[in-house]
Amino acid sequence: MKAVGISSSGRKGAYSKIIVRDILDASGVTYEMIHLAELNIRGCLGCLKCTRTGTCVQKDDFGKIVDKIILADALVFGGGNYYGTLNAIGHAFWERTFSLRHKCAFPLAGKLGIAVGLDRDQEKKEATSFIEMMMRSNHMAVIATFTDPGHQQCYDCGCGHDCVVGNVYKHMGLTTRELAQANRPEEYGIEAQKKAKGIGKMLGSILENQR
Numbered sequence: 767m768k769a770v771g772i773s774s775s776g777r778k779g780a781y782s783k784i785i786v787r788d789i790l791d792a793s794g795v796t797y798e799m800i801h802l803a804e805l806n807i808r809g810c811l812g813c814l815k816c817t818r819t820g821t822c823v824q825k826d827d828f829g830k831i832v833d834k835i836i837l838a839d840a841l842v843f844g845g846g847n848y849y850g851t852l853n854a855i856g857h858a859f860w861e862r863t864f865s866l867r868h869k870c871a872f873p874l875a876g877k878l879g880i881a882v883g884l885d886r887d888q889e890k891k892e893a894t895s896f897i898e899m900m901m902r903s904n905h906m907a908v909i910a911t912f913t914d915p916g917h918q919q920c921y922d923c924g925c926g927h928d929c930v931v932g933n934v935y936k937h938m939g940l941t942t943r944e945l946a947q948a949n950r951p952e953e954y955g956i957e958a959q960k961k962a963k964g965i966g967k968m969l970g971s972i973l974e975n976q977r
């Protein structure tokens with residue numbers, strides 16, 4: 767049994783990389799990690815030539831990884847929310863799976879999928895939902911989704927997400943940096959790590975039962 771883990775982050779120490787790895791390590795299955803930011807994968811051109819051939823005409827790195835995913839039993843995909851959707855690096859990958867969905871043939875159909883999204887809004891879960899939607903549209907069997915608030919980039923400059931609120935607190939004697947650090951949401955804490963490992967174990971047992 768083989769699985770593929772994909773992270774669409776370009777960040778060192780990215781949560782998508784850590785969480786996807788935690789899930790796959792806990793599964794006990796053999797897996798390969800793919801870091802999309804190290805590859806050159808452009809978005810879909812919409813030329814529709816793949817509707818005749820089932821193969822994308824673009825000569826970039828998508829062709830190098832697509833067979834690995836087709837041959838895998840499971841795909842764990844993790845990526846961060848950028849401006850209300852999955853980041854562009856991840857989006858480009860999923861756009862290109864359009865080339866795998868013609869003439870009623872779906873080479874990813876039935877593969878187990880786990881969608882990992884880093885979303886600040888724990889109700890909308892835009893990145894997680896996008897990944898899940900793309901897995902389902904490829905007829906994959908999504909067995910779990912996992913969402914974490916991820917690294918809150920706005921806190922790095924010291925203002926926090928809501929810069930206006932930061933200025934209000936400045937008048938109360940707190941520097942914006944102090945306020946931002948005090949209000950910084952917890953990122954991938956102990957409970958979340960346990961949950962990720964639980965999902966990984968479940969993946970391992972489903973794959974074991976499929977043997």
Ligand SMILES: Cc1cc2nc3c(=O)[nH]c(=O)nc-3n(C[C@H](O)[C@H](O)[C@H](O)COP(=O)(O)O)c2cc1C
Pocket residue numbers: 775776777779780781782783844845846847848849850851884885886887915916917918919
């Ligand atoms: C340019 C940029 C835009 C972002 N926009 C959002 C956003 O709209 N919503 C959100 O929840 N997080 C947003 N984030 C935060 C990322 O989703 C977060 O840092 C996440 O941890 C990134 O995934 P990674 O840790 O795997 O790199 C943004 C981050 C960057 C760098």
